[in-house]
Amino acid sequence: MKPKLLHVLGAGPWQLPTVRLAKSIGYRVLVTDVYAERPAYALADFHEVVDITDLERTLQAAIDHRIDGIICDTTDVGVPTAAFVAERLGLPGIGYETALNFTHKGRMRQLTENAGLLVPRYRVISSPVALRNAASEIAYPLIVKPVDNQSGRGVSRVSNDSGLEAAFQAAKSCSRSGDVLIEACVVGHEIIVDGFVVSGQPKILGVADKEPYPDAVTVSARIHYPDGERRPDLDRIQAATSATLSALGLLNGVFHAEFIVQARDVVPIDVAARGGGCMIYSHLIPHVSGINVMRAMIELAMGDLPAIEPATVPRAANIEFIRMPPGRLAEIFGVNAAAALPGVAAIHFNVQVGEQIGALDDKDCRPGYVVALANTAAQVIDVSRRAKSLLSVRMDGTAGPVAVF
Template identity: 30%
Template sequence: MLGQKKIMILGAGILQLPALLKAKDMGLNTIAIDINPEAPGFDIADQRILLSTTDVENVLMMANKVKPDAVITLASDMPIRTVAAIGEKLGLRTISCDTAIVCTDKGKMREKLREFNIPIPEFYVISDLEELIEVSKKFEDNFIVKPADNSGSRGIFLVEDTKNLSNAFVHAKCHSRSGEVIVEEFMRGPEVSVESLTIDGETTIIAITDKLTSGSPHFIEMGHTIPSRVPFNIQSQIKELTKSAITALGINTGPSHTEIIITSQGPKIVEIGARLGGDNITTHLVPLATGVNMVEYTISLALSKEVKLPEFDQKAAAIRYIESKNGILKSVKSLKDFNKVDGVKEVKITKKEGEKISNITNSGERIGYVITQADTPEEATELCQRALKSIQLDILNID
C-alpha cells in the first residue's frame, strides 16, 4: 500500500506475536526479524528477515535498506541494544545506545542506580570461581549468583551452603553471554513488577503486579496477579522508586518493566527492562485489568505519535503456569472445558505431545498456563487454581 508506514519488530517468537498482530491491526507494514525460520511470527509478518536480533551490525544494515518508520521489541532484553542502534542511526524514537547498554547489563545497571542512591541489593561483578570464593566471604547470609546479561530466570542460583559455590558459578556462567556473573544479597520479601510507560520523560505507572515464584534455588516465575495486594502506602513507595530508577537509567521514552522486592528495609530494585514485561503481563493481564493496551501505545510512541493514556479500568487479572516434571508429554486432558468458563480468558499448552519436558529450572521450560479475569485479584487467582486442577498431564517417566 502506497504510503503505508513500516515497523520493524525484533523477534518473531510467541512473545512478539501481540506486537505483530497489533501492528497489522493498526494498518502498518510489518517487518519481522528472527534467527529461527520456524518462528510463528513469520506466518503473519509482511516481510521476514532471517537474522539474530542481537546481530547489531547486520540488522542495522537491513534497517538501512528497508527504512522502517519505527522499531521495537516486546519482552526480550538483548534486542534492546539493536533497537537503540537502529533508532540512533535512522533518527527513530527509541532509547539511546548508552541507556540500552545499561539496561541490559545487570552490573552496569546496579552501578548506575547506586550512583543515584536508588535502593538496590549489595552486589559484586565477577568472572571466575576464585573471585566468587573471595566475594562469598563478604556475605553473612545466603546470596544469589546469576548471569550479568540474561533473563527469564536463566542461570539463577541461591547459595545457602558455600559447598555449592562451584555448582552455582557453573550454572550462572553458562547462561552469561559476556562471561560476567553477578553475586548479590539475597533479598527476602514479597516481589512485584511494575509496568510503566514513559512519554517525553514523564513516567506513568500502569500497574503493579504481584509475583509468584517457584522459590529456591532458581526462583522461576510461576504466576502473576494484577492489581497488587501490597498495602497502599508500600505501593506509593514502589511507584516513586520506579520513577526515580527509570530517570536514573535514562529511559526517556517507551515502556519499562521494573522488578522490586519489598525487604525489611523497604522496596529495593532487582532490575529494570526498557521494554514491555513478558509472561503475558503487559500483553494480556494489563489490558484485562486496566483496559490499557500497552502494546498499541508502545507502537504509537515508536511512530512518534502523540499518546494520551485513558482512564484505567478497575478489574483484576491473573496468570498461573502449569507445574511439570521430567518425562515425555504423552497427552493433556481437562476434566472440564475451562475455556468456556466465564472469566477464563485463555488455557494454553506450549509444549507438544511427544515432546520431552522437565522439572522447571527456567521460564522456557514451563509447559503452559491459564489466564483469568475477575472483579478482584482474589477471585482471579482462585479461578486460575480451579482451572489448573482440571488439567491432567499424562507424562511418561524417563528418569
C-alpha cells in the first residue's frame, strides 16, 4: 500500500522544512508553485507548475494526483486555496469562508467589530473618489494597506494629506482585489501572539514584543520572545486572542496574530491562519514552547488532531533585523563567525551580492536577520547583538566594509 500523499502549496525555501518533515514521517509529497524552478521540486515526489492562488487549477492538480491532505502553512495567499481544495475533496481544512476571514482585512475588521472587540475606525475603498472622504471621517494619522496581501507589502503610515494619494496607490498596487483598507493608527505596544487551535480551544505558544524602527514605524527592527516570567497582561492577551479567533471561525490549526496593547485594551490588528515568517514557525515557536507546530499542521492536514501541550516555562528567542547602507551590495563579511556563536540558530539574507539596497518601505525591504535561541531574555539579546556586530558589508564604489545596523 502506497504511503499517503500530502499536497504542499508553495515550493520555495520556506516550504522546504515542511516537505522534509513530511517525507521523514513517511508521507509522499506533491508541491505546486507558480515558478518553473523552485528548490522543493527536487525534494518532493511530484511537482506541478501551478499558481497557488488559482483555485480550480490547484484543485485539478490535487484530483489528478489523488492527494490525501493539503497544507499551506507559510504564506497567506495560498490559505484560501488550501481550504477550497480541502472542502471540495472532503479533506481536513479550516473551511473556505474561514480562510477568507483570515486573508481579507476588511472581512476581518467587520467580523471582529461585530463580535464586540475594539477595532480601529476603518473604511474599505477601491477608488480615489472615496479616499478623501474616508480620510476625513477617520482622521490622521492613518494606516493605509491592501486588504489581501502579506509581509507589510503596500502598508504606509500617513500623517497628513500630502502623503495620502501615494499611500493609496502603493496599497492598491499590492492588493489582489483592488480594495484598500484605511484605518486609524492605534497607539500602544505591538505584540505577536503565536499558537494553535484544537477543537476550538486556542493554545498560546509564544508572545513576542515588536520594536519598530524609528524612521519606519510599520517595520520591526526586533521581534523578541522573552523567557518564562509571566507577563502582567497575559490574561488580557489570552482573552483577546480567544475572542478574535472565535469571531473569525478558526476551529483547528496554527495562527499568527498581531495586537496593539493599550492601557486597558488589546486591539487586534492582523491575524493569519498560517505560521509566522522569519523562521518564527519553523525555529522560534518550537524552541519557545516545546511544540513542533509544523508536525502538528501536517498531522492535522492528514486527519489527526494533534496534542498541543506547551512547556509551562517558555524559553527565550529573538530576531534581530539587519539594515545596510543604500547602494549595490558588493560583499558580505563575517557570516561564518556570527553563525558559529552558541545560540545563533540562523543568519538569513534576503538579498544577494549584486542586488540594490534601497529604502525600508516595508518588511520585505529588510536585507536580512539573525535568529537567536536561549533560555533567558538577557542571553538571547546578548547573542543577537554579538552576532550582528560581527557582520559587515561593502557597497559598490566604497573603499571598505561598514558595519550593518
